[in-house]
Amino acid sequence: xxxxxxxxxxxxxxxxxxxxxxxxxxxxxxxxxxxxxxxxxxxxxxxxxxxxxxxxxxxxxxxxxxxxxxxxxxxxxxxxxxxxxxxxxxxxxxxxxxxxxxxxxxxxxxxxxxxxxxxxxxxxxxxxxxxxxxxxxxxxxxxxxxxxxxxxxxxxxxxxxxxxxxxxxxxxxxxxxxxxxxxxxxxxxxxxxxxxxxxxxxx
Amino acid sequence: xxxxxxxxxxxxxxxxxxxxxxxxxxxxxxxxxxxxxxxxxxxxxxxxxxxxxxxxxxxxxxxxxxxxxxxxxxxxxxxxxxxxxxxxxxxxxxxxxxxxxxxxxxxxxxxxxxxxxxxxxxxxxxxxxxxxxxxxxxxxxxxxxxxxxxxxxxxxxxxxxxxxxxxxxxxxxxxxxxxxxxxxxxxxxxxxxxxxxxxxxxxxxxxxxxxxxxxxxxxxxxxxxxxxxxxxxxxxxxxxxxxxxxxxxxxxxxxxxxxxxxxxxxxxxxxxxxxxxxxxxxxxxxxxxxxxxxxxxxxxxxxxxxxxxxxxxxxxxxxxxxxxxxxxxxxxxxxxxxxxxxxxxxxxxxxxxx
Numbered sequence: 001x002x003x004x005x006x007x008x009x010x011x012x013x014x015x016x017x018x019x020x021x022x023x024x025x026x027x028x029x030x031x032x033x034x035x036x037x038x039x040x041x042x043x044x045x046x047x048x049x050x051x052x053x054x055x056x057x058x059x060x061x062x063x064x065x066x067x068x069x070x071x072x073x074x075x076x077x078x079x080x081x082x083x084x085x086x087x088x089x090x091x092x093x094x095x096x097x098x099x100x101x102x103x104x105x106x107x108x109x110x111x112x113x114x115x116x117x118x119x120x121x122x123x124x125x126x127x128x129x130x131x132x133x134x135x136x137x138x139x140x141x142x143x144x145x146x147x148x149x150x151x152x153x154x155x156x157x158x159x160x161x162x163x164x165x166x167x168x169x170x171x172x173x174x175x176x177x178x179x180x181x182x183x184x185x186x187x188x189x190x191x192x193x194x195x196x197x198x199x200x201x202x203x
Numbered sequence: 204x205x206x207x208x209x210x211x212x213x214x215x216x217x218x219x220x221x222x223x224x225x226x227x228x229x230x231x232x233x234x235x236x237x238x239x240x241x242x243x244x245x246x247x248x249x250x251x252x253x254x255x256x257x258x259x260x261x262x263x264x265x266x267x268x269x270x271x272x273x274x275x276x277x278x279x280x281x282x283x284x285x286x287x288x289x290x291x292x293x294x295x296x297x298x299x300x301x302x303x304x305x306x307x308x309x310x311x312x313x314x315x316x317x318x319x320x321x322x323x324x325x326x327x328x329x330x331x332x333x334x335x336x337x338x339x340x341x342x343x344x345x346x347x348x349x350x351x352x353x354x355x356x357x358x359x360x361x362x363x364x365x366x367x368x369x370x371x372x373x374x375x376x377x378x379x380x381x382x383x384x385x386x387x388x389x390x391x392x393x394x395x396x397x398x399x400x401x402x403x404x405x406x407x408x409x410x411x412x413x414x415x416x417x418x419x420x421x422x423x424x425x426x427x428x429x430x431x432x433x434x435x436x437x438x439x440x441x442x443x444x445x446x447x448x449x450x451x452x453x454x455x456x457x458x459x460x461x462x463x464x465x466x467x468x469x470x471x472x473x474x475x476x477x478x479x480x481x482x483x484x485x486x487x488x489x490x491x492x493x494x495x496x497x498x499x500x501x502x503x504x505x506x507x508x509x510x511x512x513x514x515x516x517x518x519x520x521x522x523x524x525x526x527x528x529x530x531x532x533x534x535x536x537x538x539x540x541x542x543x544x545x546x547x548x549x550x551x552x553x554x555x556x557x
Contacts, residue, residue: 005296006536046262046304052263054305180260180263182259189253189256193246
């Protein structure tokens with residue numbers, strides 16, 4: 001995370017210059033919406049939303065799960081190796097961000113923050129399950145310990161910006177508007193309501 | 204010159220467009236402020252993650268509204284200024300990234316403004332005031348006396364050793380069950396209260412230097428409430444009045460000391476300026492005005508709606524910096540801590556408030 005707020009806009013300027021592209025000529029701006037580190041998501045989304053406002057360019061949001069899946073070399077319906085796909089992303093907490101897909105890459109669950117103890121059930125009955133993403137190794141260990149038939153995918157753990165741009169190129173169409181793109185936090189803010197106070201007893 | 208200003212460093216999402224700096228009197232073309240008070244109220248304070256999420260949800264719409272109300276295009280701006288800190292870093296980042304992206308697209312000057320400099324210079328947006336001036340900066344996060352000798356030139360003369368003044372107001376309100384934010388509630392209740400019924404201390408009064416301390420006053424208020432048990436509406440009014448009266452006395456005493464130091468080091472100030480959210484308090488403005496008059500000095504204060512956090516003050520500080528060529532790069536790193544006077548020694552116990 002450190003340094004992203006400093007690096008991002010100069011990096012975009014450099015990429016635009018290298019491509020000899022003008023902000024006004026872009027058809028769409030694609031951005032990952034998460035899940036991921038909250039601050040990092042906000043750095044990307046605040047920047048993308050402001051580029052969209054300033055240049056009048058539509059936005060295309062991509063979930064981190066879809067991005068990992070799109071970056072995988074092949075998710076072929078090869079029933080000999082796996083019958084479902086789990087994209088697992090690291091939360092740096094006890095739980096794991098997870099979403100299930102079929103072998104054609106279509107989602108079969110909502111994205112969720114799943115406790116390790118609930119991961120085997122989340123993975124379902126279409127086994128073996130192919131596991132990919134930044135949290136894949138931890139997820140695989142948890143699944144194997146639970147007796148679930150799981151295999152580790154050789155796919156890259158994280159998608160790069162090129163993958164995100166290619167996804168927009170193949171899925172975005174004019175008129176497909178996503179007006180206020182919000183992060184996929186998958187977790188409420190850490191905040192506890194104060195206990196009710198008895199003014200006389202404990203001011 | 205036309206500047207867009209963005210403020211997201213605490214619990215206000217704000218954007219404004221101002222014009223000025225070329226001989227004509229500056230004017231505020233728009234100043235849109237979206238307060239997050241409602242979403243933080245249940246927690247009795249600002250929750251940083253909730254604030255950051257809300258800033259992101261609204262900032263682009265607020266900027267668009269400010270541009271729309273000012274009836275101006277991005278291309279007609281000369282620069283874009285943003286509060287780059289100090290403050291809640293999650294919110295600051297949202298504002299800074301928004302400003303950088305707009306600046307990149309329209310090749311505008313980018314100015315990362317110290318939020319406190321926004322408060323400090325606002326008075327020059329609303330009236331013709333020369334440097335140097337003595338500044339009392341009082342807000343939810345700060346309580347300082349500074350000599351302001353120019354744009355970017357701040358000399359801290361005194362600061363709080365514990366709580367910020369706005370914090371002391373909020374904590375008093377909380378102890379009395381007046382809810383959050385408590386400052387305006389305390390002021391309201393004090394209007395019908397008898398300030399003479401309770402004798403509260405005036406911390407630091409008469410001491411050398413011009414530092415502040417409010418923890419002793421806060422403790423005295425708590426003891427009073429404990430002694431009463433279940434305060435009636437009249438008790439609450441009287442405590443609020445006594446608290447506010449004590450604060451007024453302390454501010455006048457400390458400002459007097461600061462003025463002595465100022466005159467020795469920098470000569471005569473053009474005015475005593477009070478700024479920051481607590482400067483919206485009409486009673487304290489009155490007390491400071493009496494003090495200033497007694498010392499043959501003018502009290503200058505922005506109108507109350509420009510004392511609380513807003514985009515216009517950031518746009519104005521940006522304009523002041525832009526005409527001196529003090530622009531920033533798009534690689535600016537948002538700063539959770541950013542003292543106005545980098546040479547001032549850290550104050551014990553005050554943390555980021557110094």
